[in-house]
Amino acid sequence: MTSDRLATLAGDLRRASETRTPIAxxxxxxxxxxxxxxxxxxxxxxxxxxxxxxxxxxxxxxxTSKAMQDQLGxxxxxxxxxxxxxxxxxxxxxxxxxxxxxxxxxxxxxLLGTDLAGPGVTLxxxxxxxxxxxxxxxxxxxxxxxxxxxxxxTIADNGSSGLVVLGTAPISPAGIDLRLVGVLVALNxxxxxxxxxxxxxxxxxxCLAWLANKLGEFGESLHAGDIVLPGSLHRSFDVSAxxxxxxxxxxxxxxxxRFEGSTR
Numbered sequence: 001m002t003s004d005r006l007a008t009l010a011g012d013l014r015r016a017s018e019t020r021t022p023i024a025x026x027x028x029x030x031x032x033x034x035x036x037x038x039x040x041x042x043x044x045x046x047x048x049x050x051x052x053x054x055x056x057x058x059x060x061x062x063x064t065s066k067a068m069q070d071q072l073g074x075x076x077x078x079x080x081x082x083x084x085x086x087x088x089x090x091x092x093x094x095x096x097x098x099x100x101x102x103x104x105x106x107x108x109x110x111l112l113g114t115d116l117a118g119p120g121v122t123l124x125x126x127x128x129x130x131x132x133x134x135x136x137x138x139x140x141x142x143x144x145x146x147x148x149x150x151x152x153x154t155i156a157d158n159g160s161s162g163l164v165v166l167g168t169a170p171i172s173p174a175g176i177d178l179r180l181v182g183v184l185v186a187l188n189x190x191x192x193x194x195x196x197x198x199x200x201x202x203x204x205x206x207c208l209a210w211l212a213n214k215l216g217e218f219g220e221s222l223h224a225g226d227i228v229l230p231g232s233l234h235r236s237f238d239v240s241a242x243x244x245x246x247x248x249x250x251x252x253x254x255x256x257x258r259f260e261g262s263t264r
Contacts, residue, residue, distance in 0.1 A: 093257070132170035178197045199233045
């Protein structure tokens with residue numbers, strides 16, 4: 001796809017975000033949109049907002065569990081970029097009119113203590129790079145109307161990123177088998193989802209290794225201090241104004257977010 005067409009599609013997604021008005025799937029009209037094209041659109045939009053003053057604080061890996069792949073009809077992971085103004089601290093409130101079509105998922109957040117660059121990153125390398133883990137909720141969102149996305153659509157749309165809610169007491173992963181960390185997710189006090197760390201490619205650190213190697217294909221890498229989300233441990237679910245979501249992780253603690261304001 002030509003650079004002009006890619007720039008046009010990137011602009012369409014930026015305007016959808018700015019106006020909070022979802023657009024038709026990119027692939028509905030541009031059936032030749034490849035994964036490489038989609039990542040080019042994502043990275044171009046990240047570069048644009050960084051030039052405008054926002055700051056990259058990490059990455060998210062998406063579609064790493066069978067539950068999420070089945071829910072969205074895809075068969076491989078993707079990644080998106082986390083920016084400083086996406087971060088919400090535990091117990092915070094989110095105005096729903098800041099988002100378009102929010103859904104929530106619980107994840108084991110990983111804070112890096114060292115740089116990590118592909119290719120060739122192994123599970124062992126990824127584990128060694130994690131300095132702290134923290135309970136997290138990702139609020140995913142889509143600039144594509146009605147979540148009618150293909151893999152290329154969600155990649156171009158920054159991995160359907162929205163916001164990330166982080167616990168305020170990260171702990172060392174030493175002695176914790178992240179595969180076996182369980183989570184219960186409550187919506188307005190009622191448990192609606194549950195999962196294990198194993199759901200994310202068999203090990204959250206395997207998602208980290210995949211991410212580092214994938215980023216390496218684009219000449220990008222991970223850095224000490226980055227936040228990395230490895231993907232949901234369960235199916236995502238819709239939220240609206242008035243909702244409160246709490247995820248309680250075995251051995252890691254809990255994280256809560258409230259949704260305020262009127263829906264559009």
